[in-house]
Amino acid sequence: MISRIFYVLFIITPLLSFSQQKDSVLMKRLFNEALTHGESYTNLEYLSNKIGGRLAGSPQAAKAVEYCSKLLKTLNPDTVYLQECMVPHWVRGEKERAKIIGSKSAVEVKICALGGSVATPPSGIKAEVVEVKNFNELNALGKAGIEGKIVFFNRAFDPTAISTFEAYGKCVDQRWAGPSMAARLGAVATVCRSMTPDITDYPHTGSMGYNDSFPKIPCCAISTKDAELLSHQLKSDPKLKFWYRQTCKLLPEEKSFNVIAEIRGSVAPNEIITFGGHLDSWETGDGASDDGTGVVQSIEVIRLFRACGIKPKRTIRAVLFMNEENGTRGGKKYATEANEKHETHILALESDRGGFSPRGFSTDMPENKKQKVLSWKSLFLPYGIYDFTETGGGSDIEPLRKLMNVPLMELIPDCQRYFDVHHTPQDTFSRVSKRELELGGAAMASMIYLVSEYGL
C-alpha cells in the first residue's frame, strides 16, 4: 500500500502544494479503505433485499429507520439520534390495469398510478384521449377540446441531452403539474409518458402535486413502449378510448424520522457539514439506486472517518432523510430545526443520483466558495472525478438553502443508466456495482474531509 501511495504522490506532486500533498495521501487512504474494506454494498443488500421498497409511512420505512440507526451506532460516532417528522402515507392498492379500446380491438397496456393520485371509480375510468406534448398545446385546445376526455402527456426525453437529469428536468412538469393543468380544462383523468429516454415495457412512477383550486382527477404513468403505441393508434383511430383502473389512496399521516449521526469537530464544532441521502423510496422496486446508494454512502463516510482515524476539525453530520419522494417532509423538518437552533451550516452535500462511478460534484454557492472548491479539483483527478460544472444540490438539502442560505453540493455520478431504473420495478440491488458504489462513498468522504479541514 505504501508503494502505491508514493506512486500517486510521484505522479501528482509537481502540481500540488505541501498541504495538498498531505491531503492527497489522506484521500488515497480513504479510497484504499473503501475499495478494500468498504461496507456500503453489504449494507445496501440488507436495505434492498431484506427491507425492500420503503415509501414514507410504510412498515418498511419504519424498519429502515431502525436498521440504519442501529447500524450507525455500531460505527461509534459521537452521537446517533432520530428526528421526528410527520409524513404522508399514500398506498398504491391493487395492481393497476389499463386498455386501449379501439374501434376494432382492445389491447392491455402497462401503467402505474402516480404517487399522490386519487383512485379511479371502482370500475375504472373510460374516455376519449387527447394527446399533447406540452401545456401550450393543452391550453390552445381549451375547454372545448379537453372537457370529458383523458389527457395524454407524451413529451419524450431529449435523447441528445448528454445529462439525463437535464432531459428529466425538461419533461417532469407534465408528470407533476399535468393533472391539475388538465383538470382546470375539464379533463377526467391523465396519462403521462414515463420519465426515461429508453423505450421499455415498464412504467415509471413518481410524485405529482394537485392544485387545490381544481378537481383532483386520477393520473397514471404509461410505459414508453405503450405511449408510442397509444400515440400511433390515435393517428389512425382518433376516437379510440382509454380505460384504466387504480385503487390507490391517501391514509392519515404517520409519524416517521430522519436518522442522524455526527462526529463533532475538534476545532470548530459549531461549524456543521451536513451530508446524506434519502431513506424512503418508491415501493415498485427495492429502492437500491433511489436512494439506497446515497444512504449507505453517507453511512460509509462515518465509517471511513473512524477507520482512517480522521478527527474532523469541523462537525460532520450524516442525515438519512425521510420522505423525499412524496413530500420532502424530512428535509423541511431538518432545515426548520437547524434554523430555529441558529446552527451554522457551512455545507450540505447530497447523494441522490444513483451509485454509479463518481464523476464530479455540483455546486450551488457564492462564487468565492465555488473557487475554493475548485482549488481542490486536482486532488480528485486521479480518481476520475473531474466535473465541477453542474449547478444545484438535492431536494432534501434545498430547504437549508432556502431558509439559511447554506452552500449546497451534490455527488455527480455517471448518469447514463440512472433513468433505466428510476422509480420502476427495475430499481433493484442487482443493478448496483460494488466498486462504483464504494468509489462514490470515498469521493464524498474526501470532499467532506477537505471542507472539515479548511472550511468553506
Ligand SMILES: [Zn+2]
Ligand atoms: Zn431520490
